[in-house]
Amino acid sequence: MSHDAAELARRLAREAEAVCRHYLSNGKREGRYWLVGDVHNTPGRSMFVRLHDSPKGPAGKWTDAATSEHGDLLDVIRESLGLHDFREVVHEARRFLNLPRAEPQPVLKSVRPPAPAGSQEAARRLFAISRPIEGTIVETYLHRRGIAHAHHGGSLRFHPRCYYRPDEHLPMETWPAMIACVTDLDGRITGVHRTWLDPVGFDRIRLGKAPIDTPRRAMGDLLGNAVRFGLPDDDVLVAGEGLETMLSLRCIAPTLPMAAALSANHLGAMLLSPSLRRLYIASEPDAAGEAVQAALSQRAEASGIETIALSPRLGDFNEDLHIFGIDALRATLRMQLAPEDVDRFLSPSTAHE
Structure with missing residues (x-):
């Protein structure tokens, strides 16, 4: 982390509760922690953010008990808003630190309109809110396929609850998924490929993929890209x-x-x-x-x-x-x-x- 980012993280930590109320508004304070479903502001109690320095760690650090994800308040800003460029995260953190603190702030909604389903922008946002594969079910899946070292160079990521709709008449499901970014020759993300995974078992038929009809799907612009x-x-x-x-x-x-x-x-x-x-x-x-x-x-x-x-x-x-x-x-x-x-x-x- 650069000196500028580290200083921003420290300043945010001094106002950890205000940050949580602003970006994790679906959670609530309990004692010395802020509890919420996950870093994307899903309702629940899986993720906890430390609001004050303690022998267990500094203020602003958070852990998701369900996925073992962890980070600081800059990560909260990035993931809750789906920001891709770290410069956007820094800009948003500086903007937040200049806001008045007299009253709890409502959660900031992204000014970007919803991305059309299956579009390049939807693909970029999905990849941005996914996380590295290290220590996740993606690594387990690849190891079971004989791939002990996935030299992917950042092209693979993990999403713990990636949406899957069997068809237009059935309700949405969520499964853990390996997310691969599809890029053009200039390195610009044009799409993603999703491989939904089985969090329970591995058999000779599915080889670790989720027990659904189409465990592999792509979205975005694939033609000519890879x-x-x-x-x-x-x-x-x-x-x-x-x-x-x-x-x-x-x-x-x-x-x-x-x-x-x-x-x-x-x-x-x-x-x-x-x-x-x-x-x-x-x-x-x-x-x-x-x-x-x-x-x-x-x-x-x-x-x-x-x-x-x-x-x-x-x-x-x-x-x-x-x-x-x-x-x-x-x-x-x-x-x-x-x-x-x-x-x-x-x-x-x-x-x-």
Whole structure:
């Protein structure tokens, strides 16, 4: 945290109750704490904010007992308002500290209108209010898929209660979800992909996904874009369909830029960076995958980009990783990469990651 942010957090902590009344208005004070459902101002008692310094910790610190989320009052401002840019958070904190304190302030509502369902803006807001995957069910889900180290570079986040509507005639449900941001070549978020997860069990059928009809859905603008791991403007890229497929390969080559297009059709339409000189295509070994590989190869080669197919031993590279293990997958990848890329991306330092 920068010096300016740390000082703002300290100033907010001195007025912790006023901050809570303003941004967490659905909660209430009980003793030395402010209780509310969560940092998004949901009614309830799961989250508690310390209102005064104590031997247990400083004022302004909060913990959500249901999710183990924690933070300070700058986090409360960011999450309760759905702010994406930290500069907006700083501006709002400074604005709040200049407000009169004579009477409890009502909660500040976002001046932005509601984002249309399924829009790019709705996708950006969902990603902004989600949190890092470390220590969450997302990590558990990936570990059970054999992905012990998700080198995602910030492209994955976790939402503990992500909305899911089975269809327009049924009520809304909430499930924990892995949220992946879809970006264009400039790094601008154009959509998100949601994988709803089962908080209870893992079986061979669902592989940890929630027991619902469509546990994977995307929203926003996907055409031409992708979930990107690494620099989008590098000269080498591995492109494939599924998130778990690309994350499996990232276990072996964490510095090799990769992109998950999320479907065969979207892989075929993915935009390619002008700086790209070699494209690896990790397509599925079926008729649709072969057709997409041929079409994408033709388009890339017409732009002067060398293309190389990457083929799994089984259905996909995540299945290879889960069944055969990381050393076998490393050997498979080593045989298929160009020699200069083996030296560049499969260095000895990645051998035991």
